[in-house]
């Protein structure tokens with residue numbers, strides 16, 4: 449087309465026949481039904497649902513997971529529809545989509561939509577709890593010592609403001625066992641204890657906490673519980689009707705492989721009268737606690753709808769199968785890395801006390817340099833931990849990883865331990 453023809457096309461208002469580069473990607477083949485015993489071939493077809501190039505082994509799910517192609521497609525399609533016609537009439541249907549995601553979240557966690565708040569991430573969910581409870585001088589909050597700042601610094605700062613006290617339950621390494629924690633909390637509880645807050649699975653070394661037992665202990669004494677589920681939501685087949693916490697938090701962009709800046713806060717019906725909403729604005733949710741708790745102003749509704757798509761993909765694959773796969777890959781990693789001379793593993797050697805996080809110190813190697821070499825030379829993504837407290841490298845595999853990724857990671861660490869970086 450020459451310049452004159454192009455100008456004529458614009459003048460008559462016709463569509464310019466160019467696509468914006470990079471807005472399309474090949475659609476993956478349909479996912480086959482999950483076999484009774486999923487094999488490596490099945491998991492390869494799961495891997496193909498993600499747009500990461502096949503040679504890239506990202507072992508960093510505890511930090512951020514990729515969205516699958518169906519999630520990206522939903523996000524793109526709904527955003528485009530909204531921006532092509534941003535009238536209130538066209539956008540009305542987005543509210544229905546958001547409520548559908550709430551229902552999917554409730555099914556996923558086995559609770560009711562009336563107990564679900566769609567937040568922006570775990571940090572926000574945790575902070576809505578520590579800000580919203582009526583705590584005062586004389587009250588006490590018990591925390592596990594190994595918590596994310598959104599569930600640790602947040603309580604400490606609010607304690608300064610409102611006058612309550614915060615006490616840490618130590619978290620020794622290696623994981624001392626579930627009974628140790630039930631016992632430690634039982635001993636630490638006093639008549640002043642009002643809240644117990646802990647991380648279901650720690651991001652540091654992958655210590656799993658006995659959520660059901662700790663929630664029962666607290667409930668029997670009239671104490672509220674906040675379970676930080678950032679590292680279990682979308683990884684474990686979490687059943688909140690069984691665990692029965694008062695509050696549970698999670699992020700879409702971690703293990704559920706959903707869009708960024710979406711999260712969940714579960715508020716048990718019995719705890720709802722005990723917590724204040726922190727933000728009051730327009731556009732709350734339509735049912736239950738979301739009517740008062742979720743009025744955060746204008747939201748990214750296409751992302752909220754894509755969040756639902758992510759949950760549906762996991763449900764289709766099977767949540768128990770996903771949990772089993774992540775456990776299996778982690779154990780294979782622990783076995784492989786554990787055989788390398790000079791490596792110190794921080795993650796529990798007991799398979800029942802951990803899930804999909806492996807932290808280890810690779811001898812005297814500089815972990816930043818090692819992580820950079822793994823990424824640049826071996827196409828492996830992971831996380832590092834500096835400082836003196838359990839420093840090293842962290843691998844966190846998920847259902848889009850394969851045994852090939854595990855073997856590649858073990859071989860690469862072995863190579864650098866032998867040659868240096």
Ligand SMILES: Cc1ncc(COP(=O)(O)O)c(C=O)c1O
Pocket residue numbers: 510511569570571572595596598599647649650651676678679699
């Ligand atoms: C245990 C735990 N809680 C909370 C968070 C915060 O998650 P987000 O950044 O999605 O708010 C993280 C992030 O890694 C985490 O590991």
